[in-house]
Amino acid sequence: MKKLFLFSLMSVLALTAQAGNKVKFTITGKTTTKSQEITIANYATGKVVGTAAVKEGNFTYSGSEEADTYLVLVDKAGKKKNYVITDGPEIMLDMTKNMATGTPLNEELYSVSYQIGQLYKKEQYAEARAYMLEKIEANKDNCVPDFLILNNSDLLDYPKLKELMNSGAYYTKHPLKVYINKHLESLEKVQKLIGTQFKDFKIPDMRGVKHRISEFVGQKNYVFIDFWASWCKPCLSEIPNIKKNYELYHAKGFDVVGISLDSDKGKCIAAIGKYNLPWQNFCDYDGWNSVAATVYDVHSIPFNLLCDGDGKIVAVNLRGKALGIKLKEIYGE
Numbered sequence: 001m002k003k004l005f006l007f008s009l010m011s012v013l014a015l016t017a018q019a020g021n022k023v024k025f026t027i028t029g030k031t032t033t034k035s036q037e038i039t040i041a042n043y044a045t046g047k048v049v050g051t052a053a054v055k056e057g058n059f060t061y062s063g064s065e066e067a068d069t070y071l072v073l074v075d076k077a078g079k080k081k082n083y084v085i086t087d088g089p090e091i092m093l094d095m096t097k098n099m100a101t102g103t104p105l106n107e108e109l110y111s112v113s114y115q116i117g118q119l120y121k122k123e124q125y126a127e128a129r130a131y132m133l134e135k136i137e138a139n140k141d142n143c144v145p146d147f148l149i150l151n152n153s154d155l156l157d158y159p160k161l162k163e164l165m166n167s168g169a170y171y172t173k174h175p176l177k178v179y180i181n182k183h184l185e186s187l188e189k190v191q192k193l194i195g196t197q198f199k200d201f202k203i204p205d206m207r208g209v210k211h212r213i214s215e216f217v218g219q220k221n222y223v224f225i226d227f228w229a230s231w232c233k234p235c236l237s238e239i240p241n242i243k244k245n246y247e248l249y250h251a252k253g254f255d256v257v258g259i260s261l262d263s264d265k266g267k268c269i270a271a272i273g274k275y276n277l278p279w280q281n282f283c284d285y286d287g288w289n290s291v292a293a294t295v296y297d298v299h300s301i302p303f304n305l306l307c308d309g310d311g312k313i314v315a316v317n318l319r320g321k322a323l324g325i326k327l328k329e330i331y332g333e
Contacts, residue, residue, distance in 0.1 A: 023069075023086045026062040031095040032078035033057040043070035043083060044175035057096075068105070068143045070176060085109060085143060109144050116152060125321035126328065129155040140169035146176040150183075154320030158187040190303075190316040193296075198225070198311045201295045203259070203282040206269060213257065216280060218311025221253035222330060224323070227292065227303040229261045230271035235302045238319060239275050245323050246279065252331045253309075255279065261301060263287035 031038065031054060038052040038059050049071070052061040065071070069086045073093065080095045088103030098114075100106040112135045119128035132152055136145040149156065149164065149171075156164070161184055165172050200214045217223045226242060228235035246256050260283035262268035268283050284290050292298070296305075306315040306326065318326050 021067050022064045023067045023088075024062075024064045025086050025089050025091055026060060027052075027071075027073070027084060027091045027093055029059045029061070029073070029093040029095060030057055031059065031075045031080060035075050035077040037075075037077075039074045039076070041072050041074070043072045044178070068174065070143070070147065083109070083147065087142075105142055105144055108139065108142075109147060112139075112144065112148065113151075116148070120321070123324075125155065125325050128152070128321070129325065133160075136164065136171075140167070140171065143171050143174045143176070145169070145171040146174045146180065149180055150176060153183055154322045155325075157315075157322065158184075158191050161187065187317070193305065193313050193316050196313055198305065198307050198313055199295050201291050203284050203291055205280065205282050206272065211282065213282075214311070216255065216257050217307050218309070220309040221255055222309065222314075222327075223307045224254070224256045224318075225259060225305040225307065226256060227259045227261060227296075227298055227301050229301060230264070230267040231262070232301050236271070236275070238302050239277070241320060241323060243275075243278070245327055248324075249327050249331050254327060254331070258282065259290075259292045261287055261290050261293055261298070 035054045052059040087105040092102045256279035258281035
């Protein structure tokens with residue numbers, strides 16, 4: 001491992017000595033036989049830098065970019081998307097197998113991403129986090145961590161992400177840092193809620209009966225307050241994860257309170273039925289002007305709060321695997 005990264009660092013230093021810090025490279029690729037064209041864009045800027053014709057599933061693209069540029073290759077017909085780093089002259093990309101070889105950083109990027117993906121499939125989220133942090137440390141002299149952080153952000157809480165981006169490592173200076181820092185800024189805004197007492201409010205349940213949220217929060221058990229809406233696709237995609245954790249930990253005291261920001265009563269009730277939500281749900285059908293959204297200054301969803309038994313907010317925006325990791329920390333296996 002050390003030899004690999006020493007080589008990659010030396011390669012980068014050698015490349016930066018070239019005029020304009022440009023790297024000439026050729027991507028030799030494979031994709032589906034029904035595809036006709038690959039679009040290549042700069043991942044950091046979104047600017048299209050070229051296209052490559054596909055013949056019988058094969059394509060070649062040659063170009064010149066700044067060293068360590070992330071390129072995204074999109075095959076619309078084959079519904080495939082892959083990324084490569086411009087860290088060497090010859091890059092081999094097999095979009096059918098989701099694999100890149102030929103240069104040290106691309107091989108490391110795909111190897112680490114594959115291993116994290118396998119741990120995700122096994123639902124070993126704590127292990128995936130530990131492995132990713134280990135690889136970020138091992139790759140602090142290159143840009144592989146930028147991709148890992150951006151694409152697995154649900155494994156990193158605010159303190160750890162802030163620590164990583166303040167480390168001064170090579171990846172904190174890469175162009176992709178702009179997107180990571182934007183994510184960090186959004187986390188900073190809601191972090192101020194952690195450690196404070198939840199704000200109570202009164203809102204109707206699905207039968208139209210008004211309740212104070214304090215009837216459910218601060219009653220000696222951990223409560224996950226989920227702000228969602230039937231029209232919010234990311235919110236709906238989170239439901240299976242929330243339900244799974246509810247089933248795992250409800251018997252130990254964990255509960256969920258759903259706060260819908262719907263304005264259409266029919267669609268809200270239909271969504272609750274469709275997804276068979278087993279917890280208490282509330283909605284005043286006032287959309288973004290909902291009393292709940294106003295109290296917590298909610299301008300985007302999904303948004304959630306985890307409160308302890310005394311009603312103190314202990315975590316904010318636990319999405320994806322982060323919820324399971326936190327609950328495992330609280331309740332154990």
